[in-house]
Amino acid sequence: MIRQLWTGLAFVTLMAGAAWPAARIEIGQPWSPATPPAAKVGAGYGTITNHGAAADRLLGGSSPIATRVEIHELRQNGDTAEMRLIENGIEIAPGGTLELQPGAYHLMLIGLSAPLTAGDRIPVTLEFEKAGPIEAEFAIRPAGKQGAGGHHDAAGAHQH
Numbered sequence: 370m371i372r373q374l375w376t377g378l379a380f381v382t383l384m385a386g387a388a389w390p391a392a393r394i395e396i397g398q399p400w401s402p403a404t405p406p407a408a409k410v411g412a413g414y415g416t417i418t419n420h421g422a423a424a425d426r427l428l429g430g431s432s433p434i435a436t437r438v439e440i441h442e443l444r445q446n447g448d449t450a451e452m453r454l455i456e457n458g459i460e461i462a463p464g465g466t467l468e469l470q471p472g473a474y475h476l477m478l479i480g481l482s483a484p485l486t487a488g489d490r491i492p493v494t495l496e497f498e499k500a501g502p503i504e505a506e507f508a509i510r511p512a513g514k515q516g517a518g519g520h521h522d523a524a525g526a527h528q529h
């Protein structure tokens with residue numbers, strides 16, 4: 370009886386170990402606001418959680434619907450919002466979550482091949498230093514209904 374229990378535990382541990390690499394980085398609720406018809410630039414938001422035992426780093430991304438994907442930070446400087454390109458990526462500590470949200474860190478989809486339409490989903494591959502490329506589907510939400518922290522309208526906040 371005891372021996373069977375131990376065998377069972379060992380099996381469960383093995384299974385968890387096998388599933389671990391794929392689950393180290395979790396991308397939660399990826400989304401983008403819909404863009405006006407002529408827009409060439411869109412934004413990407415969501416959460417990125419590092420379930421691994423070591424720090425990892427979001428380096429950037431790519432998407433078939435954009436020329437390039439950059440990591441940006443929007444900072445309030447007095448009355449003006451300043452956008453900064455993050456060139457060396459963002460570290461995510463073990464157990465930590467990086468929040469990409471309006472008015473803070475975000476992804477920029479630059480050179481859109483088509484405007485982003487509410488209800489659609491777009492594929493974006495995020496590149497991590499250790500976990501490598503991870504694909505996510507960003508859900509396009511209607512512009513102006515951005516939830517918490519969304520006092521900027523996405524188009525207005527992104528004058529490049």
Ligand SMILES: [Cu+2]
Binds near residue numbers: 442477
């Ligand atoms: Cu930006």
